Amino acid sequence: MDMKVSKKKLGLKEKYQHMTRGLGWETTYQSMDEVFPYAKYEGIKIHDWDKWEDPFRLTMDAYWKYQAEKERKLYAIIDAYAQNNGHLSVTDARYINAIKLFLNGISPLEYMAHRGFAHAGRQFPGVGPRVACLMQSLDEIRHAQTQIHSLSNYNKYYNGFHEYRHMLERVWYLSVPRSFFDDAYTAGPFEFMVAIGFSFEYVLTNLLFVPFVSGAAYNGDMGTMTFGFSAQSDEARHMTLGLEVIKFILEQDPDNLPIVQQWIDKWTWRGYRVLTLVGMMMDYMLPKRIMSWKEAWEVYFEENGGALFKDLARYGIRPPKWLDQIEQDKDHISHQAWATFYNYAAACNFHTWIPTDDELDWLSQKYPNSFDKYYRPRLEHWREEAKKGNRFYNKTLPMLCQTCQIPMIFTEPGDPTQICYREVDYKDNKYHFCSDGCKEIFEHEPEKYIQAWLPVHQIYQGNCFNEGVDPTAEGFDPLAAVLDYYHLNFGRDNLDFDGSEDQKNFEAWRGMATKNT
Amino acid sequence: MSKVFIALQTNDDTRSIIQAILADNPHAIANEQPAMVKIDAEGALVVRRSTIEELIGRDFDLQELHINLISLTGHVDETDDELTLSWNT
Numbered sequence: 001m002d003m004k005v006s007k008k009k010l011g012l013k014e015k016y017q018h019m020t021r022g023l024g025w026e027t028t029y030q031s032m033d034e035v036f037p038y039a040k041y042e043g044i045k046i047h048d049w050d051k052w053e054d055p056f057r058l059t060m061d062a063y064w065k066y067q068a069e070k071e072r073k074l075y076a077i078i079d080a081y082a083q084n085n086g087h088l089s090v091t092d093a094r095y096i097n098a099i100k101l102f103l104n105g106i107s108p109l110e111y112m113a114h115r116g117f118a119h120a121g122r123q124f125p126g127v128g129p130r131v132a133c134l135m136q137s138l139d140e141i142r143h144a145q146t147q148i149h150s151l152s153n154y155n156k157y158y159n160g161f162h163e164y165r166h167m168l169e170r171v172w173y174l175s176v177p178r179s180f181f182d183d184a185y186t187a188g189p190f191e192f193m194v195a196i197g198f199s200f201e202y203v204l205t206n207l208l209f210v211p212f213v214s215g216a217a218y219n220g221d222m223g224t225m226t227f228g229f230s231a232q233s234d235e236a237r238h239m240t241l242g243l244e245v246i247k248f249i250l251e252q253d254p255d256n257l258p259i260v261q262q263w264i265d266k267w268t269w270r271g272y273r274v275l276t277l278v279g280m281m282m283d284y285m286l287p288k289r290i291m292s293w294k295e296a297w298e299v300y301f302e303e304n305g306g307a308l309f310k311d312l313a314r315y316g317i318r319p320p321k322w323l324d325q326i327e328q329d330k331d332h333i334s335h336q337a338w339a340t341f342y343n344y345a346a347a348c349n350f351h352t353w354i355p356t357d358d359e360l361d362w363l364s365q366k367y368p369n370s371f372d373k374y375y376r377p378r379l380e381h382w383r384e385e386a387k388k389g390n391r392f393y394n395k396t397l398p399m400l401c402q403t404c405q406i407p408m409i410f411t412e413p414g415d416p417t418q419i420c421y422r423e424v425d426y427k428d429n430k431y432h433f434c435s436d437g438c439k440e441i442f443e444h445e446p447e448k449y450i451q452a453w454l455p456v457h458q459i460y461q462g463n464c465f466n467e468g469v470d471p472t473a474e475g476f477d478p479l480a481a482v483l484d485y486y487h488l489n490f491g492r493d494n495l496d497f498d499g500s501e502d503q504k505n506f507e508a509w510r511g512m513a514t515k516n517t
Numbered sequence: 518m519s520k521v522f523i524a525l526q527t528n529d530d531t532r533s534i535i536q537a538i539l540a541d542n543p544h545a546i547a548n549e550q551p552a553m554v555k556i557d558a559e560g561a562l563v564v565r566r567s568t569i570e571e572l573i574g575r576d577f578d579l580q581e582l583h584i585n586l587i588s589l590t591g592h593v594d595e596t597d598d599e600l601t602l603s604w605n606t
C-alpha cells in the first residue's frame with residue numbers, strides 16, 4: 001500500500017532555483033576560461049552569473065510537458081488539414097507563393113537559430129542562460145521540423161517547394177536571409193544573443209509571425225496558421241530571454257553599454273532589411289489582407305519598440321540608429337521589393353503578378369503618401385505591356401549591397417525617385433551599399449563583410465554553373481545555366497503566376513472538389 | 518504611459534483566460550483578429566490564476582498559458598499565482 005508522505009510542494013521560484021542553479025559547478029580539472037573559451041573576447045564583462053533572472057522560470061520537466069502538448073495539437077490539425085485537401089480551401093493559388101517564400105527563406109533560419117542557440121548556450125559560463133538557450137535551441141529545431149512537415153503537403157501539389165535546402169545556398173535572393181543568420185552565427189555568443197535573442201526576437205519577430213500568420217488563417221491556410229502559432233507560442237519565452245539578456249549584460253558593468261548599443265544598432269538594421277521580404281508578403285501576396293505592412297510596422301515596431309526603448313533608457317540605451325530613415329521607408333519598401341521580384345520573376349522559385357484592381361485600390365488607400373504617386377503607375381504600365389504580350393522580365397543582374405546582399409533597390413531618404421548608393425574603398429577594392437546603415441556596419445567589421453558570397457558576383461565569376469558547363473560555347477544561355485545550377489525548372493517554378501501550372505492545377509482541382517465531373 | 522500586450526490564440530481553452538484577464542484588468546482592451554486576440558493595456562497587465570480557476574472550475578497552472586500564447590511585451594514577473602507584464606516607465 002502506498003504511504004502518503006506529506007511534503008511541502010516547492011514554489012515556482014524555489015523549484016526553478018534547484019533545477020537550474022543547482023545543476024552548475026565551477027570546473028577544477030580545467031580552468032573555467034578554458035572550458036568557456038568564447039566568454040570574454042567580445043569585451044563583455046560579467047561579474048556575477050547568479051544575477052541572471054529567468055522570468056518564466058520554466059524547468060525542463062515542465063518544458064517537455066508543454067511542448068509535447070503543443071506538438072499533439074499541431075499534428076492533429078496538420079493531419080486533418082492534409083486529409084481534407086485543405087490546400088484547396090486557400091483563397092486563391094497566388095497565396096501559395098507566400099508560403100513558398102516562407103519555406104525557402106524563413107524555415108532554414110529556424111534551423112540556423114537551433115544551431116546558434118545550442119552554440120551560444122554551450123559558451124555561457126552561467127547556468128541560467130545555458131538552460132534558457134538549450135530550451136530555445138530545442139524550440140527552434142521544432143520550428144524547422146514542423147514547418148517542413150506542414151509545407152511538405154504543398155510540395156505534393158505545387159511547384160517551387162522541392163529543393164529549399166539546395167536553393168538556400170545558391171538562389172540569389174535567398175542569400176539575404178541566409179547571410180543574415182550566418183553573420184549572427186559567426187559572431188560571439190553575446191553578440192548572437194543580442195542579434196537574435198533581442199533585436200530579432202524581441203523587436204522584430206512579432207512582425208513576421210503575428211500579422212502574417214493571422215493573415216494565413218484569414219486566407220484559409222490552416223496548416224500555416226497552426227505551425228505559425230505553435231512556433232509563436234515559444235516566442236513569448238524567446239522574447240523574454242532576449243530582453244533578460246540585455247538587462248543582465250547592462251546591469252553587470254557600465255563598460256558593456258557601448259558594445260551593446262552598437263550591436264542593437266547593427267542588428268536592428270540588419271533584421272529590418274531582411275523583413276522587407278515580409279512586408280512584400282503582407283502587401284502583395286495575401287489575397288485577403290488583414291493589415292498593411294505599414295500598419296503592422298506602426299503597431300509592432302513603433303508602438304512596442306518605442307515602449308521598449310523608453311524603458312531601456314534607464315540603462316543609457318537609446319533607440320536604434322537610422323530610425324528616421326526607417327520611419328520614411330515604411331511607405332516604400334514593400335512596393336520596391338515587389339517590383340524587384342516582378343522584374344526578376346524568371347530567376348525566382350515562386351510566381352509574381354500584377355495585383356487586381358481591388359488590390360491596387362487597397363494599396364492606394366493604405367499608402368496615400370506614396371502608392372499612387374510612385375508605384376501604381378508603374379504596375380499599371382507593366383500590366384498594359386503584359387496584355388500586349390510583353391511581360392517584362394529583367395535579364396541584367398543587379399548590383400548588390402555588400403552587407404545586406406539586397407539588390408540596390410532602396411531609395412534615398414527624402415527622395416523616393418532616386419536610388420540610394422553608398423560606397424567604401426577598402427584595401428584594393430570598392431564596395432557598394434544600399435544605405436548609410438549597411439555602409440556603417442561594413443566599416444565597423446570590413447574583414448568580415450569582404451568575405452560575403454554575393455550571388456551576382458559569383459554568377460559573373462562563373463561559379464554558378466554546373467560542372468562541365470562551358471560559358472564560352474556558342475549560343476551559351478547564362479540564365480538557363482544558372483537556373484540549372486539552382487535546380488529551378490524553367491516554365492514551372494518561375495515566371496508570372498498568370499498561365500502557370502500552379503494556377504491551372506488549382507483551378508482544375510478546386511473544380512473537382514466542388515463538382516462531380 | 519507605455520502599453521503592454523498579451524496575444525493568445527482564439528480557442529476554447531483561451532476563452533475563459535481572456536475573460537479572466539479582462540475582468541482583472543478593467544483598463545485592458547481586447548482586440549480580435551483572425552484566429553487571435555490581442556489584449557492591450559496601459560502600463561501593466563496581470564493574469565491571475567484564481568480568476569481563471571473560478572471560470573474554468575478546475576486547477577490551473579499559469580504555465581499552461583504557454584500552450585496558447587502568441588506573444589507579449591513588457592517585463593515578465595511570474596509567480597505561482599500571478600503573471601504580470603509591465604514597463605518601468
Ligand SMILES: [Fe+2]
Pocket residue numbers: 110113139140143231
Ligand atoms: Fe523559431
Ligand SMILES: [Fe+2]
Pocket residue numbers: 273401402403404405406433434435438
Ligand atoms: Fe544593404
